[in-house]
Amino acid sequence: MLMGLAILKVLIKLGLLGTGAPKGPFQILDTVGLTTAYNIVSMYLKVPSFLAPYNFKGMAKMLKKYIDEGKLGMSSGEGFYKY
Numbered sequence: 904m905l906m907g908l909a910i911l912k913v914l915i916k917l918g919l920l921g922t923g924a925p926k927g928p929f930q931i932l933d934t935v936g937l938t939t940a941y942n943i944v945s946m947y948l949k950v951p952s953f954l955a956p957y958n959f960k961g962m963a964k965m966l967k968k969y970i971d972e973g974k975l976g977m978s979s980g981e982g983f984y985k986y
Contacts, residue, residue, distance in 0.1 A: 933982035937975050941966040 915927050932940050944966060947959045969975075969982060976982035 929983040933976040933984055933986075935976070936978060937966050937969050937982050941970060 944963045947955050974981045
């Protein structure tokens with residue numbers, strides 16, 4: 904398991920270095936707040952699927968799970984990461 908976490912950290916760091924982004928996508932979601940992200944994704948669920956080809960149902964389900972567990976992002980001290 905530790906090897907998997909180490910590989911994940913390396914991949915995240917490589918992604919940040921490769922794109923020049925200051926934060927990865929999950930850090931950005933934690934900063935914005937998972938409730939805000941959930942509300943945005945919920946709006947996209949109303950768009951016909953050919954206009955929004957992403958798996959918004961899956962995203963909404965995942966975000967809802969975190970929200971129900973009280974993991975709201977940086978404001979609550981935990982989201983995808985612990986703060």
